[in-house]
Amino acid sequence: YEGYGSDEDDWVDAGDVRSRDFGPIDDHGYAVGQTVKVWDGDEEEWYSAVIRKANDGEYFVHYIGYGTSEDEWVSPDDIT
Structure with missing residues (x-):
């Protein structure tokens, strides 16, 4: 669950999961509201983030848990 520790993770039935409508996808394949991984070259690590603006x-991303x-603001080259 977003915003909670991994100790709160749980298996759920497929029927209990709803897909979120993120709105239009841009030329890079991303949309506002989408959860992505962002590369930090200084730390050489991927961080989970939510796209807030494009x-x-x-x-413009918000790092989950921070x-x-x-x-x-990040470049699409740093997102996966």
């Missing part, structure tokens, strides 16, 4: 081919002071 503008001119860049994405404060809003860590939110930043």
Whole structure:
């Protein structure tokens, strides 16, 4: 569950899962509201994030489990 520790993870029946409508997908295949992995070259690590805004081919992301002071604009090259 987003925002909770992995100790809260649980198996659920497929019928209990709903897909979220993220709205239009852009040319890079991403949409506002989508959960992605973002590469941090300094730490050489992937971090889970949610795309909050998109503008001119860049994405403003919020890192899951981190404060809003860590939110930043990233390039699509750093997203998977």
